[in-house]
Amino acid sequence: MSAAIRNPLPLWGLYFLLLVAMFATPLSNLSFLLWIIAPLLALTIRNSARKEGLEDDAQHASWIMGSAGLFLLLVFLLIGGMATASSTLIGAESQQRINEISTAMSRQQMPWKDAFVQLLEVQGVKGMILICAGGLLLSVLWPLQRILQGMVALKMQVAPRRISTGGKLLTLQRALLETAPQMTVYRKPSQKVGFLEQMLALFDELRSYEVTPEILYQQEK
Numbered sequence: 001m002s003a004a005i006r007n008p009l010p011l012w013g014l015y016f017l018l019l020v021a022m023f024a025t026p027l028s029n030l031s032f033l034l035w036i037i038a039p040l041l042a043l044t045i046r047n048s049a050r051k052e053g054l055e056d057d058a059q060h061a062s063w064i065m066g067s068a069g070l071f072l073l074l075v076f077l078l079i080g081g082m083a084t085a086s087s088t089l090i091g092a093e094s095q096q097r098i099n100e101i102s103t104a105m106s107r108q109q110m111p112w113k114d115a116f117v118q119l120l121e122v123q124g125v126k127g128m129i130l131i132c133a134g135g136l137l138l139s140v141l142w143p144l145q146r147i148l149q150g151m152v153a154l155k156m157q158v159a160p161r162r163i164s165t166g167g168k169l170l171t172l173q174r175a176l177l178e179t180a181p182q183m184t185v186y187r188k189p190s191q192k193v194g195f196l197e198q199m200l201a202l203f204d205e206l207r208s209y210e211v212t213p214e215i216l217y218q219q220e221k
Helices: 007-023 030-050 055-089 092-106 112-120 125-155 165-182 193-210 213-220
Strands: none
Touching: 007 030, 007 055, 007 125, 007 213, 030 055, 055 125, 112 125, 165 193
């Protein structure tokens, strides 16, 4: 096991807890408790990791807290957006028609397929469906992407990535610009995209093998 992540088991447990909460949310309201318990446990792990100087562990715990908070925020925004859209898109006549269709379906006077077709014909219903579907996908896919990203990073024994490849390229380019006056051979190539991408790949490889700047400095001597 790499030394980058000293205590991976509690972090794995929290990531899987979030996955269970993610897929159990449509089935049980109690799953929302998991979205509250997970970040509270992650907060405890983060504080403990920081006291021990385990920065990568602390970053994973913060990533878990952020993922849970993002999901809860998106869900509350979705509920508020649906309420606002319902009052805006669906008028009194449309609401009355929806009630009639619902009553007929509940009394088995209308097959559900026919009821669905007639609901789509009601003014404002299609817009509501699009808003709900889009909001639901965003509420699920965005936190799920963060959870999976964190699990991949934990498997690789590194901290979760907070910036994209493009952001890292810009950061590296800026750092090379500041050190350009000290360069001789690589001054011009250092501003080319291909060179920057190779540098990032080299950094990732050195990190995976736990090669620190101090080790490189000692090897140079």
